[in-house]
Amino acid sequence: xxxxxxxxxxxxxxxxxxxxxxxxxxxxxxxxxxxxxxxxxxxxxxxxxxxxxxxxxxxxxxxxxxxxxxxxxxxxxxxxxxxxxxxxxxxxxxxxxxxxxxxxxxxxxxxxxxxxxxxxxxxxxxxxxxxxxxxxxxxxxxxxxxxxxxxxxxxxxxxxxxxxxxxxxxxxxxxxxxxxxxxxxxxxxxxxxxxxxxxxxxxxxxxxxxxxxxxxxxxxxxxxxxxxxxxxxxxxxxxxxxxxxxxxxxxxxxxxxxxxxxxxxxxxxxxxxxxxxxxxxxxxxxxxxxxxx
Amino acid sequence: xxxxxxxxxxxxxxxxxxxxxxxxxxxxxxxxxxxxxxxxxxxxxxxxxxxxxxxxxxxxxxxxxxxxxxxxxxxxxxxxxxxxxxxxxxxxxxxxxxxxxxxxxxxxxxxxxxxxxxxxxxxxxxxxxxxxxxxxxxxxxxxxxxxxxxxxxxxxxxxxxxxxxxxxxxxxxxxxxxxxxxxxxxxxxxxxxxxxxxxxxxxxxxxxxxxxxxxxxxxxxxxxxxxxxxxxxxxxxxxxxxxxxxxxxxxxxxxxxxxxxxxxxxxxxxxxxxxxxxxxxxxxxxxxxxxxxxxxxxxxxxxxxxxxxxxxxxxxxxxxxxxxxx
Numbered sequence: 001x002x003x004x005x006x007x008x009x010x011x012x013x014x015x016x017x018x019x020x021x022x023x024x025x026x027x028x029x030x031x032x033x034x035x036x037x038x039x040x041x042x043x044x045x046x047x048x049x050x051x052x053x054x055x056x057x058x059x060x061x062x063x064x065x066x067x068x069x070x071x072x073x074x075x076x077x078x079x080x081x082x083x084x085x086x087x088x089x090x091x092x093x094x095x096x097x098x099x100x101x102x103x104x105x106x107x108x109x110x111x112x113x114x115x116x117x118x119x120x121x122x123x124x125x126x127x128x129x130x131x132x133x134x135x136x137x138x139x140x141x142x143x144x145x146x147x148x149x150x151x152x153x154x155x156x157x158x159x160x161x162x163x164x165x166x167x168x169x170x171x172x173x174x175x176x177x178x179x180x181x182x183x184x185x186x187x188x189x190x191x192x193x194x195x196x197x198x199x200x201x202x203x204x205x206x207x208x209x210x211x212x213x214x215x216x217x218x219x220x221x222x223x224x225x226x227x228x229x230x231x232x233x234x235x236x237x238x239x240x241x242x243x244x245x246x247x248x249x250x251x252x253x254x255x256x257x258x259x260x261x262x263x264x265x266x267x268x269x270x271x272x273x274x275x276x277x278x279x280x281x282x283x284x285x286x287x288x289x290x291x292x293x
Numbered sequence: 294x295x296x297x298x299x300x301x302x303x304x305x306x307x308x309x310x311x312x313x314x315x316x317x318x319x320x321x322x323x324x325x326x327x328x329x330x331x332x333x334x335x336x337x338x339x340x341x342x343x344x345x346x347x348x349x350x351x352x353x354x355x356x357x358x359x360x361x362x363x364x365x366x367x368x369x370x371x372x373x374x375x376x377x378x379x380x381x382x383x384x385x386x387x388x389x390x391x392x393x394x395x396x397x398x399x400x401x402x403x404x405x406x407x408x409x410x411x412x413x414x415x416x417x418x419x420x421x422x423x424x425x426x427x428x429x430x431x432x433x434x435x436x437x438x439x440x441x442x443x444x445x446x447x448x449x450x451x452x453x454x455x456x457x458x459x460x461x462x463x464x465x466x467x468x469x470x471x472x473x474x475x476x477x478x479x480x481x482x483x484x485x486x487x488x489x490x491x492x493x494x495x496x497x498x499x500x501x502x503x504x505x506x507x508x509x510x511x512x513x514x515x516x517x518x519x520x521x522x523x524x525x526x527x528x529x530x531x532x533x534x535x536x537x538x539x540x541x542x543x544x545x546x547x548x549x550x551x552x553x554x555x556x557x558x559x560x561x562x563x564x565x566x567x568x569x570x571x572x573x574x575x576x577x578x579x580x581x582x583x584x585x586x587x588x589x590x591x592x593x594x595x596x597x598x599x600x601x602x603x604x605x606x607x608x609x610x611x612x613x614x615x616x617x618x619x
Contacts, residue, residue, distance in 0.1 A: 035406050086590045092405050093353045094589050097545055100538050101585030108578030115575070224417070231410060267421040270414040277411045278399050 006138060007258045008251065013142035014211060015250015016149040020204040021226030022233065022242035023153070024197035029236050030173035031193030033092070034084055037099040039201050040223025041106035042079070044216065046072040046202035047209050048114055051122055061123070065206055069199045076198030080191050110216040119213030122206075145207050152203065153243060156196075160239070169193065173237075225249055228273045235282040245284070315459045319452045327451040333557075333564045334458040335519045336543065340556035341469055342512025343540050348550035349473060350505040351485030353409045355537040356396055357513050359416035362423055362532035364389045364514025365521035366430055369438040378441030378522070382461075385518040386511045393510020397503035416537050423529035435528025438521045448522075458519055465512060469552055472508065481505055485550070539563060542585045548597030555597035562596075 021039065028036050036042075050068035053059045059067065083102060087095050114120075131138050160166040171179040172189045180186050204226070205219070212218055226246070230236050233245020249269050256268045276284065322330050339357055346352045368385040372378055399411050423430045430436060440449045441457075448454045472478060480501045483491035492498055521527045543563045548555025562584075567577040592599045 083586055083590075090589070090593065093347075093351075093409070094545075094593065096353070096406060096409060097541060098586050098589045101542065101582040101589070104535075104538065104542070104582030104585070105579045106582075108575040108582065112573065112575035112579070224413070227410065231407070236406070267418055270417050270421075274399075274411055274414045274418075277403060277407050277414075 003258060007254050009138050009142050009146070010258075011251035011254030012247055013145040013250070014208075014254065015229075015247035016146055016243070017204045017208050017211075017246070018222075018225040018229045018250055019233075019243035019246025020149055020152070020200055020207075021222065022229030022246050023156070023239060024200035024204070025226060025230040026236060026239055026242045027169075027193050027200070028197040029230070031169060032080070032084060032190050034095050034099065035227075035236065036079075036197070037096060037223070037227075038079065038102040038106060039197070039226065040219035041103050041110065042072060042075050042198055043201035043205035043223075044110055044219040045075070045106055046198075047122070047205035047214060048110065050202075050206050051120060051209075051214055054123065065203075068206060069202050072198040072202035073195040076194035076196075077191055079198075080194045107216065107219075115216050119215045122209035122214040141210060145211075148207065152200075165192070225253075225269055228269055232273055232276045232284055241284065311463060315456065315463070318459070319455045324451075327455060329564055329568060331451060331455055331458055331523055333560050334455075334462050335516050335523060336540075336560040336564060337557050338458075338462055338465055338519070339513045339516035339540055340543050340547070340560050341465060341552055342509040342516070344544045344550070344552040344556050345469065345473070345481070345512070346505045346509035347541070348544055348548075348552060348555070349478065349485060350481040350502065352397075352502060352505055353405065353541075354396075354412045354506070354509060355409055355534065355541060356393075356412035356415045357509070357540040358532040358534065358536035359412075359419035360389050360393060360396075360510045360513035361517035361520065361536070362416075362419050362529070363392050363510075364517030365438075365527050365532070366423060366517075367514070368518035369436060369521045369527060370429060372439065372441060372522070373436075379443055381441075382515065382518050386515040389514020389517070390507040390511040393506040393508070393513070394503050396510065397506025401499055401502055413534060413537070416532070416534055420529050420532055423532070430529070433529060435526055437526055438524070440525065441522050454523060458523070461515065461519065465515065466553060473552060477501070477504065482550075539581070542581060544595070545585055546588050546595055548595030549593075551595065551597035551601075554600075555595050558596045 021043065025036060025039055028034055028039075046068045049071045050064045053064035053067045054061065057064075079102065083098050084095065087098055131140050131143060160169065168179065168184045169189055169192065171182065171184060172186050176186050179189075205222075208222060209218070228249050229246035230242045231245070233241035233243070233248070235241070249272070252272065253269055318330065319327055339361055342360075343354060343357050346354050364385040367388050368378075368381045371381040371384065376384070396412065396415055399408070403411055424433050426432075440447065440454065442448070443457065446453065448457055473481070480491065480496045483494060483496050484498065484501055484505075488498060517532075543559030544556060545559075546562055547557070547559025563581070566572075566580065567574065572580075588595060594601075
């Protein structure tokens, strides 16, 4: 009986991180129309920055995490200014591949700098003490992740739904021209989206690193599942969809891993992704988009 | 009549020239350089296939590594089971075409981003299958592949292997030129320009999209088979997402939509870059990634496109100069 609950909590916690990564992707996609395939590597680099601040610079955990988030935000700004803006108006695939190019470059940088001594042990943000509920034993790491992600998401939703800036972001996503006419600086909103998206990516990476090991390769499957979450959940535009999609894939993976076969974890998520793409390309929670000709 | 003779003469001269290049090249490049030359040709073949699907038809695909993996393992396993290589190579290509066809089917419903995602998924799934199907593929450890024997001749050194890859490449280049010159090529480019317009002109999207993917699969699987027997050892990790991204990057840098010229430029760039500067793989990835971004921003048609526009400019200049004199 305990296995069931632990598997469920495992799935939800890792899944909520997929969701967080997916949330960043959706934010950027909605504001700028860019599917950022460099998201995972940006998150990896930020996590390494946190690790360096923590171990080499000896900063306390909170400061190190803050530093990494600032770094991620700067990376997001650079990405927007240097790579994306010059490509405005180019074919969508070329922007996608520009982000792939950045992905290659960042991954190469990460491997060149840090691969020699990996895997690193990243200190968990929460102490690893077992918590007993009923007759099941949960790790506080997983429960902590769920709690923190929930708090982050609630904060973000409040910002997104109740503040003027959030309204401006939503308006920009809906209609760029109209928002510009209403006095919203679309350029600033875009940069804001990149900053927030990258910051969410960094947080996801920092929370994810203690679950696995901190490695330069950790982000490829992680990113794929973030993309999966964003896409399967809400067709890349629905924020709640992205979060639910992440939790969904986390749970499925966790159950396949503990009950069926461990090796099938990664493949299962991908097969579901392909099936959903084939049957409902706009995502499970996405609205049908009507293409006008 | 004279025209026909003229054409036949030109054709035979061209064939002679190509044959001469094929025979001379492995005498100029020897040893290590010959291995690099082999690798360039193998990548070139896969690039051509990808360029037909992505550059000409506009179907973004990250399935190349997966298709190559299919070709590599098919050919390696069949040769191990005793099928002669001269059968295994085309069979691997055919299987690649079939897989490509079934991959082209989702392309009918998906476009752009979703297609890229679906093809990424495909590559990852193929890689997982190669990893888990241990009895056939040797799992993550990989499998040893023997150099093939072709009609009694053992191709056990790089030079004789070069003759094989060169011959295959020439055949595939001719096939690509013929395919793209005619009705099919026009249909491909029509779809790239505008799917709706192409459909209105009576181009069957289903037929041509699946065809583009089949051709892509065929070329990639042939390249995979040639790679397997050349490298002597294959393992699933080679055929990961990175390889797919690299192929896409090669044709972006070389020239999207320039199947013959752009593909070779991209392959040469990719293979020789780490060799020329003696840099590690990581630095190569950094340079390569940045090159993709720079070329997308500053040369959207790749090096081939930049060269072509340069040539056109020169022509205009020469013309204006000569007309100015008279």
